[in-house]
Amino acid sequence: MTVGLEPNPEATRPDTVGAGGRRKGSSYGTTSLRVGAASIWISVIVLLPLAAILWQSAGGGWGAFVDAVTYPSAVASFKVTLTISLGVAIVNTFFGLLVAWVLTRDDFVGKRLVDAIIDLPFALPTIVASLVMLALYGNNSPLGIHVQHTRWGVGVALLFVTLPFVVRSVQPVLLELDREVEEAAASLGANNWTIFRAVILPALLPSLLSGAGLAFSRAVGEFGSVVLIGGGIPGETQVSSQWIATLLEYNDRTSAAAISIVLLVVSFLILFVLRFVGGRAAKREQLAP
Amino acid sequence: MNQSKVIRYLFRYVALLYLLLLLIIPVGLILWRTFEPGIGAFFASIGTPAAISALQLSLLVVAIVVPLNVLFGVPTALVLARNKFRGKNLLQAAIDLPFAVSPVVVGVALILLWGSAGLFGFVENGLGVKIIFAFPAIVLASIFVTVPFVIREVEPVLHELGTDQEEAAATLGSSWWQTFWRITLPSIRWGLTYGIVLTVARTLGEFGAVLMVSSNLPGKSQTLTLLVSNRHAAGQEYGAYAIATLLMTVAVLVLVVQVILDARRVGAAK
Numbered sequence: 001m002t003v004g005l006e007p008n009p010e011a012t013r014p015d016t017v018g019a020g021g022r023r024k025g026s027s028y029g030t031t032s033l034r035v036g037a038a039s040i041w042i043s044v045i046v047l048l049p050l051a052a053i054l055w056q057s058a059g060g061g062w063g064a065f066v067d068a069v070t071y072p073s074a075v076a077s078f079k080v081t082l083t084i085s086l087g088v089a090i091v092n093t094f095f096g097l098l099v100a101w102v103l104t105r106d107d108f109v110g111k112r113l114v115d116a117i118i119d120l121p122f123a124l125p126t127i128v129a130s131l132v133m134l135a136l137y138g139n140n141s142p143l144g145i146h147v148q149h150t151r152w153g154v155g156v157a158l159l160f161v162t163l164p165f166v167v168r169s170v171q172p173v174l175l176e177l178d179r180e181v182e183e184a185a186a187s188l189g190a191n192n193w194t195i196f197r198a199v200i201l202p203a204l205l206p207s208l209l210s211g212a213g214l215a216f217s218r219a220v221g222e223f224g225s226v227v228l229i230g231g232g233i234p235g236e237t238q239v240s241s242q243w244i245a246t247l248l249e250y251n252d253r254t255s256a257a258a259i260s261i262v263l264l265v266v267s268f269l270i271l272f273v274l275r276f277v278g279g280r281a282a283k284r285e286q287l288a289p
Numbered sequence: 290m291n292q293s294k295v296i297r298y299l300f301r302y303v304a305l306l307y308l309l310l311l312l313i314i315p316v317g318l319i320l321w322r323t324f325e326p327g328i329g330a331f332f333a334s335i336g337t338p339a340a341i342s343a344l345q346l347s348l349l350v351v352a353i354v355v356p357l358n359v360l361f362g363v364p365t366a367l368v369l370a371r372n373k374f375r376g377k378n379l380l381q382a383a384i385d386l387p388f389a390v391s392p393v394v395v396g397v398a399l400i401l402l403w404g405s406a407g408l409f410g411f412v413e414n415g416l417g418v419k420i421i422f423a424f425p426a427i428v429l430a431s432i433f434v435t436v437p438f439v440i441r442e443v444e445p446v447l448h449e450l451g452t453d454q455e456e457a458a459a460t461l462g463s464s465w466w467q468t469f470w471r472i473t474l475p476s477i478r479w480g481l482t483y484g485i486v487l488t489v490a491r492t493l494g495e496f497g498a499v500l501m502v503s504s505n506l507p508g509k510s511q512t513l514t515l516l517v518s519n520r521h522a523a524g525q526e527y528g529a530y531a532i533a534t535l536l537m538t539v540a541v542l543v544l545v546v547q548v549i550l551d552a553r554r555v556g557a558a559k
Contacts, residue, residue, distance in 0.1 A: 031368070031372050031374065032374070034364055034367070034368045034372070035368055035372065035374050035380075037361070037364060037365075038361070038364060038365035038368050038369075038380065039376075039380060041361040041365065042365070042380060042383050042384060042436070043383075045429070045432050045433055045436055046383055046384075046386050046387060046433060046436060047383055047386075048402055048408075048409075049395070049398035049399050049401070049402045049403075049429075049433065050386070050390070050398050051402075051408075052398055052401035052402035052407060052408045052409075053394070053397060053398050053401055055401070055408055056401045095304070095307050098300060098303060098304045098307070099304045099307065099308065101300060101304075102300050102301050102304040102305075105292070106297060106300065106301050108301060114305070114308065116544055116547075116548050117308075117312060117313070117544070118308075118312075119544055119547065120312060120316065120540060120541075120544065121312070123490055123494075123540035123541075123543045123544055124494070124536075124537060124540045125493070125494030125495070125496055125514050125517075125536050125540070126392075126494070126496050126497065126514075127494075127496040127514045127517050127518050127533075128319075128494070128514075128517065128533045128536050128537055128540075131319065131517065131521065131529060131530070131533045132315040132316055132318075132319050132533070133315055135315055135318040135319050135322065135530075136310075136314055136315040136318055137315075142318070156311075159311055160311055160312070160315075163311060163312065192292065192296075217389060220391070221389075221390065221391025221392070221393075221394065222391070223391060223392050223393045223496075223497035224392065224496035224497045224500075224514075227518070228518070228521060241391050241392070241393040241394070241497070242393075244391075244393045244394065244397060245393055245396075245500075245501065248396075248397065248400065248501065253397075253400070253401060253406070256397050257397065257401060260391075260393075260394040260397045260398070263391050263394055264389075264390065264394060267389040267390065267391075268389065270389075271385075271389055
């Protein structure tokens, strides 16, 4: 950066009036106009609807919120959602690391194709993902695996939709990793496992955590891909998003708002922690020579 | 780290087996089941009146969502990349919110805001504009889930671009519109393209949020994804596969665009 040499370009730029008689759109008035337009757009589309959830829940009062959140079906749905999401995040952290490793350190025919299709679960509509999983793991399974209407079915669907997260967060870090450090460790007599544990894993940890956190967050809120294969059996395969949909069918808006708030809080907590971890990793990188 | 051959093959084949079981075989199976009865059956299934009207509805939603996202997304990206202002971090966080919100929660939020008993219920009760369980809600839900795409694809390009060229143009007397049209827009066109592609794909593919706020009437308020779910529920397995394959084609096109743009980016970096 040449910040020290040239001060703020905004400050030194002459206030030339263009041929059209209009100044370039960075004067104070235009900026606040553009900021205002952007803020209103995001508010109407995103923030106001979310605020309406808080408003609905507040209207019901604290008692109604606690009732909704501690209702047996709600508690059961939280348990199902969180345990399966946690399992899915762990499995995909392991396999995501393995896939990213193979894609960066190995070479084989068709590698680029494999690399490209990793993103397919992101591009595929969730209801199609559900159908796709049902084709192989449902009652018509050619493999003879029937997990429809079981927790395993929900898990498989969530594994599918969250597959790219860890791969895509670890892959660029693995690619940038300095191989010389590994060679130095090897020349000092470290075996592969030691190199992996002491050199590679610490460097990958922030990206692994971030991928796992995003996968978990996605799994917690997932709806479309689990409806067909899960079936929404209360206490067994009914995830929280399905419970919210059920509540709305019974027109219980206050309870639906309460469960929505719980899901939102879980997602925000994860994002907040990830920002913190990411921020610390970035700082460490800056401090490194 | 020098891996022995055994370890390398073990890693490779375990990883490929995982992808095969989770991704490749299931997707291949759908394609096979769709095209096994012949290409004619596929086109007959996606050519029924219900399917045609679902396609039209989905495309109409796309035709509204994409221009709105471009019209508001590009200026928002510009403001985020070029200006410092109070509350910028807040705006940044708000833009990423849709990625973190469950589709069902999006539906709940829209019903509680725009529904007849909602915060903005006066729009339906007073002005007589039905939003929830009508077409506007499908559009609102689609915009909610796609709002980050254009902004998040364009903003980094603007950062990289810097302001040198724009300033030069301004010094030479070009109006802001000329500067935008001749300098800024050509520079961001690939980021914008990819943002639009993602927006189109997500709009066509959104299910949960749309399901919550649509009346889901065949031929009237049924999008392609709702049609897939309805056909499956009605036991029309093949019909569901056919529409799913149609949607999958869109997803594959997105991946192709992504690969092409990545290659361009690598080429530009060299």
